[in-house]
Amino acid sequence: MKSPKVFIVILNFNAFNDTKECLNSLKNIDYNNYEIIVIDNCSKDQSYINLKEEFPENIMLRAEKNNGYAEGNNLGIKYALDKGAEYICVLNNDVAVEKDFLTKVIRVMENDKNVGIAGPCICKYDKKNIIQAMGANINLYTGLTQGKFKGQKYEKVKKENIFVDYLGGACFIARKEVFNKIGLIPENYFLFFEETEFCLKASREGFKLLCIYESKIYHKGSSTISKYNGLSYYFLNRNRVIFIRRNANIFQKLIFSIYIFVEAVGRIILRREPISLIKNIINGFKADTNKIDINIINSFIK
Numbered sequence: 001m002k003s004p005k006v007f008i009v010i011l012n013f014n015a016f017n018d019t020k021e022c023l024n025s026l027k028n029i030d031y032n033n034y035e036i037i038v039i040d041n042c043s044k045d046q047s048y049i050n051l052k053e054e055f056p057e058n059i060m061l062r063a064e065k066n067n068g069y070a071e072g073n074n075l076g077i078k079y080a081l082d083k084g085a086e087y088i089c090v091l092n093n094d095v096a097v098e099k100d101f102l103t104k105v106i107r108v109m110e111n112d113k114n115v116g117i118a119g120p121c122i123c124k125y126d127k128k129n130i131i132q133a134m135g136a137n138i139n140l141y142t143g144l145t146q147g148k149f150k151g152q153k154y155e156k157v158k159k160e161n162i163f164v165d166y167l168g169g170a171c172f173i174a175r176k177e178v179f180n181k182i183g184l185i186p187e188n189y190f191l192f193f194e195e196t197e198f199c200l201k202a203s204r205e206g207f208k209l210l211c212i213y214e215s216k217i218y219h220k221g222s223s224t225i226s227k228y229n230g231l232s233y234y235f236l237n238r239n240r241v242i243f244i245r246r247n248a249n250i251f252q253k254l255i256f257s258i259y260i261f262v263e264a265v266g267r268i269i270l271r272r273e274p275i276s277l278i279k280n281i282i283n284g285f286k287a288d289t290n291k292i293d294i295n296i297i298n299s300f301i302k
Contacts, residue, residue: 188246
């Protein structure tokens with residue numbers, strides 16, 4: 001019997017080698033009804049041309065400009081939904097997958113229609129027995145996500161699927177009904193917290209989120225963004241504020257507003273983090289929560 005149609009959406013930006021390795025690992029998967037969409041997020045190198053030439057069997061789309069993780073992936077998601085996708089797998093380009101990772105996730109989701117989003121156990125690429133993430137819980141008082149079993153050995157963790165608030169953007173699989181109900185991934189963040197809000201919105205609409213223990217992928221972690229000095233640090237701290245402003249209630253926002261500055265002072269004194277941390281947080285409070293600032297993005301990505 002033919003399995004439900006899955007589209008795997010992969011975003012590339014100036015990272016041909018990582019994307020190539022990811023696509024080669026996908027060639028070995030045992031799922032029998034899928035297509036791969038690669039979105040080139042306006043790369044400045046030859047990624048788009050090289051990927052088209054080396055992987056002609058995959059669908060290749062190209063963004064006219066780089067407006068971040070969400071907008072790039074949404075190009076692929078919209079294409080997939082138009083082509084009759086039943087499930088969409090958003091997969092980072094800096095991962096390698098086990099051959100049965102998708103089969104095991106879809107099997108669980110088919111057996112429980114209340115699960116709207118599911119994901120594999122994400123392990124470290126260079127230490128494959130160490131868990132990088134098995135989803136997380138979201139704290140709207142601190143703006144932090146508390147990762148499940150991070151840093152623990154895979155074989156030492158209880159062999160069971162776990163319900164979570166959040167599944168990381170390195171890999172999650174959502175059924176089409178989630179997108180039909182809550183829309184696409186929010187595009188106002190550029191980088192970080194967009195998938196957190198997407199998961200939170202899905203949960204608030206009654207969808208369950210589940211991490212599948214037996215499904216595994218291996219994630220290098222921030223392989224692309226680490227090339228751009230200061231980019232990750234700025235958006236992690238700024239967008240944490242944006243996320244709370246968009247999603248928390250008044251009481252949670254009040255507690256957060258006190259907590260974030262107390263925490264920042266502690267980080268600067270104890271961890272010797274830069275004073276720019278305060279500026280990044282203030283930018284989060286000042287920013288328009290409904291759009292990204294192209295000028296700031298351009299200052300990092302030249």
